[in-house]
Amino acid sequence: MTAYLDHAATTPMRPSAIAAMTEQMATMGNASSLHTAGRTAARAVEEARERLSRSIGARPSEVIFTSGGTESDNLAVAGTFVARHEVDPRRDHVVASAIEHHAVRDCVEHLVARHGARVTWVSPDAEGVVSAAAVREAVSDDPGSVALVTVMWASNEVGTVQPVREIAAVAHEFDIPFHTDAVQALGHVPVDFTASGADLMTITSHKTGGPLGVGALVARRGARLVPLSFGGNQERNLRSGTLNVPAIRGFAVAAEESVAMREAESARLVALRDRLITSALHLGHGLTVSGVWEAGDGTRRLPGNAHLLVPCCDGDSLLHLLDAAGVECSTGSACQAGLPQPSHVLLAMGVQEERARGSLRLTLGHTSTDTDVDAFLRALPAAIDRARRPG
Secondary structure, eight states: OOEEOBTTTOOOOOHHHHHHHHHHHTSOOOTTOOSHHHHHHHHHHHHHHHHHHHHHTOOGGGEEEESSHHHHHHHHHHHHHHHHHHHOTTOOEEEEETTOOHHHHHHHHHHHHHHOOEEEEEOOOTTSOOOHHHHHHHHHTSGGGEEEEEOOSBOTTTOBBOOHHHHHHHHHHTTOOEEEEOTTTBTTBOOOHHHHTOSEEEEESTTTTSOSSOEEEEEOTTOOOOOSOOSSOHHHHTSOSOOOHHHHHHHHHHHHHHHHTHHHHHHHHHHHHHHHHHHHHTTSSOOEEOSOOOTTOOSSBOTTEEEEEOTTOOHHHHHHHHHHTTEEOBSSOGGGTTOSSOOHHHHHTTOOHHHHTTEEEEEOOTTOOHHHHHHHHHHHHHHHHHHHSOO
16 A cells, blocks of 8 residues: 655545535536526635635635646736836845745746846755845845745745744835745644735645645735736636636635644644654664754644655655655655756755755655554665665
8 A cells, every 4th residue: 555645745635625526516607607607606616715714814805716826826926026016117126035936936037037037045044944034134235126025934845834924024114015835834834814914825725635726826905916817807807717616615625624623633743743753763874854853843844744865865766766665755846856956945955965865755644644654664774775776
């Protein structure tokens, strides 16, 4: 039986979300149509919007449904930059953390290449924490030029939780909008959009046990954005396209359930994660843990995230050897899987390139059990021995 340890890439759908989505798929209606079927579909969307907003501490009017985290990140970053730059051409500068997911990172690089943007990549400390002081330093030299500050809520690779409220306060001190990618955080640590101070927040369904292909950008009513898609003017005129009503409904149900169960589930996953890390370190192969880690803590590091560095090994080789042994994990972001370069996150944390190549990301979720952890611990020694074998 396969041990699935890649919940940060996607987590299995919750039965409640499958049931809600299946029920909605049996009905007909375009939520933009004005007849009875259309109004019924629109009502399902608005009910889902209300449920989701309650789960994340936002107003329903602040939730903009999208196709997922990448689209939401792109809309937040590019939409804000273009809107601010058009009003004030001096605002040509983006301040972003150096550990952002590629949905943010590559979008910023596009703005640099195509829109003449400047960027400051704010480095984390050795544990992967981006401090508010570091963001202040990046902003304070010329705050009038900054169009946006973006720092993710929690690292998708090493699991470090960022001080988003403090960073938001710094951005607002200089009248700069703040965006945070909370894709990995929702359902795993407390996420309250209003209390965070963020102006824009990205979330997605399939990391909470909902369906693939649906997410949301949460945007304060005063947020200034330009759309990136055109044709229907749905979702506050910011995201054109026919709404995926069944997926939206499944998203809301999954998010609601994951948030309701978060506290108990966090304690369970912390215990599993700590056993995985502690046992792996005791195998005697020189393994180390990346990021913040303190046994029993699920606040500074995501409860289900274990990120290990294995010396004298290639992470992709380890991944394939573990996969052959029935253990599914990753070396980092699934969006970068198969690419030969080491993780930009680890390099930004000061990890040497050769060591960064030997990374393993093991992430636990709502279906994870002790059996999964045992399977990994049994398979790891042989995988390391083979990965280190000459040739």
